Amino acid sequence: MHHLHSGLQRLLATTVFNLFQSELQCVKEELSSSARPLVELRGISKRYGELLANDAVDLAIRPGEIHALLGENGAGKSTLVKILYGVVEPSAGEIQWEGRPVTIASPVEARALGIGMVFQHFSLFDELTVAENIAVALSDDWTLDAVRARLGDISHSYGLALEADRAVWTLSAGERQRIEIVRCLLQGPRLLILDEPTSVLTPQEAEHLFLTLDKLSAEGVSILYISHKLEEVRRLCQTATILRAGKNVASIDPRAHSAREIAALMVGNEVGGVRSTAPHVPKGEMLTVDSLSLPTGSLHGVALSSIDLAAHAGEVVGIAGIAGNGQSELFAALSGERPTDRNDAIIIAGHPCGAAGIDARRRLGAAFVPEERLGHAAAPTHRLSENTLISHAAAEVSRSGFILLRAARRLARAIVQSFDVRMPEADPQARKLSGGNLQKFVIGREMIRNPAVLVVDQPTWGVDAGAARLIRQALVDLATAGSAVIVISQDLDELFEIADRMAVIHQGRLSPMKPVSEWTKESVGLEMLGVAENSGEAVHAL
């Protein structure tokens, strides 16, 4: 009772204080005194040849504020923060740090000002140890021993546990991110930039990160938080600046708007969900995986151990998991890029084909879309028509070893039309398409064959919202038309949206397969961490 009382009192006090402050701020702003932003970008532009990545962007961050930078892929978020961190030089515009203009010519100068950055695809060195990774980014007077000593303190006060002498490649994505954060914190930053920090984390790890960020913000550190996950931005941030096609279109309080309203600002129009015409009625088994085990294929790979999986005609089966838990190995085993010794470990449409190669499996009616579109799903310097040969070689585009160019062009045109692929010229090289358009082409190339089984790895990775919606809709429609669709994805929202049944892969093992309605984000998160069987105790130890 006493606790509740004092809590209420404090709440009341802070509310009154905040009201008072905001009023004060109005007065102060007129006087232009200490309420000034920590950092202010004015009219920042960046031109790459024809492309205007940033077009006169303004951005102001106050001390202690958690400020969201929102926008679709290609909206110019990454370019803007690279400018702020001194990696990229702006073509025009001005940066003010505590009211005085500065030029940030390199990350070293950014760090000297007090700017720290946690990168999206991590700026770590796999073969080096944790302590070495931290020391290399600090100023010259940090020795390895000093880093080891301070690592303990920082780990303790922010709950960021790390072992100094482990090699980075042995660590999980969450641990890797901790290294980046600790690296910044050791420099006593005034502004911390985080680029899509939760894209590689489980829901539990993300919540843990938010607590750390709240704590830093309370200590007066400003945070620039880049994300396209709107719910977490609404949970965490006080201000949001929204970029679209390189321009800032709005600066809002994300807590006062719904996720839908913010999404509309990001995309420029309403984004619909995927519609499912009828509930999927699964029929016969099209793909069966029977206790499939596979040793690691590469130095830092993951071994698959006794995986059981069944996909029926007419359903979408989802496979969730954090990156690097055996997804690419599972895909390689299913597609036949890595055949197994046991032929009956994988059965496609009733035919055992575990030892068969990729083309044999295609002839059985299977189709595959790997994660990496440029270089794996498509040959970068080949034209789209030539790229149809990759998976259609046995079919209509070649005869007795010769390419039927006209048929290939016709096929490419058909794919381009039915999947709305936008191209810079007629029949361009694959590398000239944007990520979203190439992904539409690659998925379309497989779907146009009407496969009995389609296996897709990360169908919408790095694809803009419009293309992602089109791809998801096509996957659902293919299942409705009677194919079995297997989607391997790290995007949980995507799987909850399109999958009928789902399982989680963790360190090469697959969890039990359950209907999506029986999963919650929490239960998926526990499986992702591999702690589901330990009644969730271990999560607190994070």
Place this chain on the structure above:
Amino acid sequence: MTTFEAILLTIVTASTPLLIASLGELVAERSGVLNLGLEGMMAMGASCSFAAAVTFDSTLMGVGAGILAGGFMAALFAVVVLGFAANQVGSGLAVTIFGLGLSGLIGAPFVGARRDPVAPLNIPGLVDIPFIGRLFFGQDLFVYGSIALTVAVGLYLGRARAGLVLRSIGENHASAHALGLPVLRTRFLAILFGGACAGLAGAYLSLVYTRFWSPGMTAGRGWIALALVVFAAWRPRWVLIGAYIFGAATVLQLHAQAAQFGVPSQLLSAVPYLATILALLLLSLRHGRAIGTPGSLGVPFVPDR
């Protein structure tokens, strides 16, 4: 002096140029640059040092000229692969061919000339110890220098901050650039160091090993030095061991030929090269991929500013 002792002494002489050249290449590769121009840089070092030594009648001038010649070829290579981000394999091969040709041109007037042997650095007292005295305490400065260089490179890579920066850049140049580490500058200096070492190794060949100049006298030692770096899994300690194993193989096949083993001499001459292939094969069988390969090795870097 027994025959056995003499063999041991020649092994040291055969191993030293391999060790020096490999250490330079190791530093360049640890920074992420594959320098296939090693053979050409060694050849340039050999001819320029011999020319300078004969002209000025000074071994010191010869050594200086060898290092400068290797460094000059390295600077040329660096401008092409760093400044223009050209393909490192193609550029390296071109430098080797160019270096072999140019060294022949520079060395042509000096064919037939001879230099006196470089005086060994006899350590008084110790050098008279029977059997091991000459081997350990009666070598020339190059040999002691090459051992000191191994220790220095090991300490630099393992302990020094600058070495950590160099390793990071070789491991992942994109990350290093994002953190503000000077990728191109570090690589430029690493290539120069590699070239200077190759030049020194070449100088050793013409001033100490043969004491005359003939075209093509490097005879593939640059390629062996390159293989040695892989064999050593990019670790200085293993380069030292590997250089002496390969040096021994080179010398022993000569003695085997002299002893007329009934094996064709061509086959025996091929022993060091076969050993290289075998070592690489064994390494790759054991690890699936050569352990310790710098992540960015051979990949051109273009900063996005």
